Amino acid sequence: MKIALYDPAETAATKYLFFTGKGGVGKTSIACATAVSLADAGEKILLVSTDPASNLQDVFGIPLNDAGVAIADVPRLVVANLDPLTAAAEYRESVIGAYRGKLPDSAIKNVEEQLSGSCTVEIAAFNAFSEFLTNAEKAEEFDHIIFDTAPTGHTLRMLQLPSAWSGFISESKHGASCLGQLSGLEDKKEMYKKAVHTLADNRLTTIILVTRPETAPIREAQRASHELEALEIRNQVLVINGLLETYDANDTVETALFKKQQEALQEIPQSLVRQSVTMVPLRAYNITGLDNVRHLLSYSGHTPVVSTLQHSNAYTLSDVVDEIEASNKKVIFTMGKGGVGKTTIAAAIALGLHRKGKKVRLATTDPADHLNLVMGQEKDISVSHINEKGELKKYQEEVLAKARQTMPEDDLEYVKEDLRSPCTQEIAVFRAFADIVAKSRDEIVVLDTAPTGHTILLLESTQNYNQQIENSGGAVSDAEKELLPRLKDPNETEVIIVTLAETTPFYEAKRLLDDLKRAGLAVKWWVINASYSMADTKSDFLKAKAAAELQWIHEVDNISDGQYAVIPWKPFEVKGEKLLELL
Incomplete structure (x- = not known):
């Protein structure tokens, strides 16, 4: 498939440009390159980041703030780096402060956890960039205002629900996962309304969907596109980042990478x-420093790497399996952001444990039949497929049925939107997983999609909160109550964080680790998946790309105290017996 190169000048037909996409696809890099390219062409540009994993300060090599900093080497560019995590913490306290001394301590704890999830962070981010989006002076001052993270459809729909602006926290008893993020922001309602209207105005705003030539990011781009279209936000552009334009036919790794991308x-x-579809070629260098930002859209050069890189201190996935087998742990989680390969790693661990004589059950939310095919050939190993959509629908119906007993119809619209949130989906899947563990007393259970620390704390606080208000809506099941203490017991549970040796996947994994620590879950092992630095390649281009991974491998080494495994990038689809090649 031949796709034209991405050209910022053609894309920037509107005042506002929003970049969105799955974590790690390169939206910040492309947003920066777009901003610099337009500024170099003579336009005055404001670049605003609301991404918690943003590395804008590394990209431009100077300290940044939320007010905006002029970039000396790009005279017409101003960059603002907003911290939604700090904004979320400030907002959380502003809301909770009004209820201290009025609600029981357990209810306050519940509210704190309700306002600690990703939905609240996104509301805080939306609040921050709405200030820029609706500011008439800034609209007059700059030719284009570029945002490197766009709000999800879930957040935008929530902003449009009247009941979201009521005193929802003190009144709701339905037990859903993300209630009341907006109840303390009544004075911002008109600003938000204007911001949402601006997003939907094709004359003012363009949404740039950034993806990679891989299955999972493409699916995420499709989901985001549909959600935004449903809200009448239709002015969308698709940019495929990291496309290998040519390949060395003498190198099996580079040839296989080209083939996999073309198939995707x-x-x-x-x-x-x-949509309008363009692409940015795969680059071998990290997008840090102005030179590399300027080169991203025009220069494919790389620094030659003479020797193959080695990691003498890195473990293998087989070492991780050996440790799990020796420790006799019963519950194994692989955790990480979508697209890092946690399902494949979970399947390989399950297969490795079985080969050591353990009775194993793999619980997966991945509908792919290839897991069943390989596991079905193994005696005493079984796969439990958790139907995410089915479990979510079942949980939604349960909560809504109980909410209808106590709530007016208008508020139910808010509950319905709340039940579409990522937190709710985690809870629904966790309930199904807890049932599997409860029925699998004599097996090791490996799960490829685990709840975050926020969700685990949410389940516990919901349990306590329901006891206080004597309401059963969304209550924690007996299976979940039994499993929650086991998750915090390092003798029972092993949590393995899966990541890639790249900027955003590392920072998102680090936030996940902090989240788990807050919930009292210990993490011993990290797994770096699909590393070019361990691949058997003769390509100078891929060797240079491998060298760029070393910074993030060293970061994982430090944060894990050396307890990490590295898996080479594989020149084939990892399924069936090929799973064993990860060990």
């Missing part, structure tokens, strides 16, 4: 192809 491109849904 052939599977792009027709709904996305309808």
Whole structure:
């Protein structure tokens, strides 16, 4: 498939540009390159980041703040780096402060946890960039205002629900996962309304969906596109980042990478192809420093690497399996952001444990049949497929049925939107997983999609809160109550964080680690998946790309105290017996 190069000048037909996409696809890098390119062309640009994993300060090599800093080497560019985590913490306290001394301590704890999830962070981010989006003076001062993170459809729908602006926290008893993020922001309602209107105005705003030539990010781009279209936000552009334009036919790794990318491109849904589609070539260097930012859209050069990189202190996945087998732990989680390979790693661990004589059950939310095929050939190993959509629907119906007993119909619309949140989906899946563990007393259970620390604390606080208000809506099941203490017992549970040797996946994994620590869950092992630095490649281009991974491998080494495994990038689809090649 031949796709034209991404050209910022053609994309920037509107005042506001929003970059969105799955974590790690390169939206910040492309947003920066767009801003610099337009500024170099003579336009005055404001670049605003609301991404908690943003590395803008590394990109530009200077300290940044939320007010905006002029970039000396790009005279017409101002960059503002907003911290939504700090904004969320400040907002959380502003809301909770009004209820201290009025609600029981357990209820306050519940509210604190309700306002600690990703939904609240996104509301805080939306609040921050709405100030820029609706500011008439800034609109007059700058030719374009660029945002490197766009709000999800879930957040935008929530902003449009009247009941979201009521005193919802003190009144709601329905037990859903993300209630009341907006109840303390009544004075911002008109600003938000204007911001949402601006987003939907094709004359003012363009949404740039950034993806990679890989299946999971393409699916995420499709989901985001559909959600935004449903809200009448239709002015969308698709940018495929990291596309290998040519390849060395003498190198099996580079040839296989090119083939996998082309196969992924052939599977792009027709709904996305309808959008304007362009691409940014794969680069071997990290996008830090102004030179590399300027080169991203125009220069494919790389620094030659003479020798193959080695990691003498890194463990293998087989070492991780050996440790789990020796420790006799019964519950194994692989955790990480979508697209890092946690399902494949979970399947390989399950297979490795079985080969050591353990009775193993793999619980997966991945509907892929290849897991069943390989596991079905193994005696005493079984796969439990958790139907995410089915479990979510079942949980939603349960909560809504109980909410209808006590709430007016208008508030139910808020509950319905709340039940579409990522937190709610985690809870629904966790309930199904808890049931599997409860029925699997004599097996090791490996799960490829685990709840975050926020969700675990939410389940505990919901349990306590329901006891206080004597309400059963969304109550924690007996299976969950039994499992929650086991998760915090390092003798029972092993949590393995899976990541890639790249900027955003590392920072998102680090936030996940902090989240788990807050919930009292210990993490011993990290796994770096699909590393070019361990691949058997003769390509100078891929060797240079491997060298760029070393910074993030060293970061994982430090944060894990050396307890990490590295898995080479594989020149084939990892399924069936190929799973064993990860060990």
